[in-house]
Amino acid sequence: MRILVPFDARDPKSRLDPLLDRPERVAFADAMLEDVLDVLSGAGHDPEVHATGPVDCGAPTTLDERELTPTVNSVLEATDDPVAVLMADLALLTEEALARLFEPTAEVVLAPGLGGGTNAIRCRHPAFRVDYHGTSYRDHLERARSCGASVATVDSFRLSCDIDRPEDLTEVLLHTDGAARAWLRDAGFELHLRNDRPTVTRPSSR
């Protein structure tokens, strides 16, 4: 099975702009990519990174300046092998969560992301193509059905959390101990209670 990890190397994690400047966003995105690749390699896979620009990581990397959708579809068109696509910001990924993506026997397996996205796909149907715009989870369900593929959905908190909004950092600090969490801690981020709710703060801010 081919496992793709698309990566935006141009302006990564732009929604974290209120908390992180650009070099920090690059470093944090790299750390999350490292965590995702570590889990994939640890589970015996050989992930391929498809990046919009140069990236320093431990996996073979293909440069592709196009958007996510054509990048992934060009691989789906070129191969008859099963393909899995995992987002590079799944900082909460574990081998157990990954295994659940591969459990169902359906031809298309989808892991919904918070807010309507699709955080992971496993595809072994020749006609299925992706479209990551808008409510892609719902669209992918419809696309799979309309091309006659059997479909399953993975109900995973860890696969649903893509880390791109400031409040998502709470989940990284609470539920992981990988490179992304270490990066946040080194950068001075901590959990604090505000109105009895955990919030990420940076007391020793720049």
Added chain:
Amino acid sequence: MRILVPFDARDPKSRLDPLLDRPERVAFADAMLEDVLDVLSGAGHDPEVHATGPVDCGAPTTLDERELTPTVNSVLEATDDPVAVLMADLALLTEEALARLFEPTAEVVLAPGLGGGTNAIRCRHPAFRVDYHGTSYRDHLERARSCGASVATVDSFRLSCDIDRPEDLTEVLLHTDGAARAWLRDAGFELHLRNDRPTVTRPSSR
């Protein structure tokens, strides 16, 4: 097994105040409670509602004006039976997600909520007590370990989504077809794309 569904009947869903006035928040909270009770009953359980005030629902209801923590702990103290506690705003609950809470053989089973909360607990250890303040998921892990209980965590997107912030309504419109979704649709809420991201809007607003 006793299954508790605590319910705030006084000022439900206050964080939805930007979108819903008070009578609407009451009606929407009632609809979510109905969905949760329907799944529990459908799975063959007899849920008990513990409410801070009168509530019209199809389950036996105990009035308890105290906060969530003492309410739940008084039940844990009074019984030797296994106890499960599910939040009343788990609008994405399904029988499959519920079954995963009962799968592990551990004495304490926790389902983390987004933002550090604990959305569901199944307990069959006599010394375990809850504390829902702050980062309760982490605290509950520590409490279970410190009283010598075996612990398991359920990795479920559906159990992780408690519906209390405006952006959570997106998940209800996308991933359910129960009473809560019907209420939102009847109240005029729709999904729209804003900057290519699904957002809940109410075009025919009051």
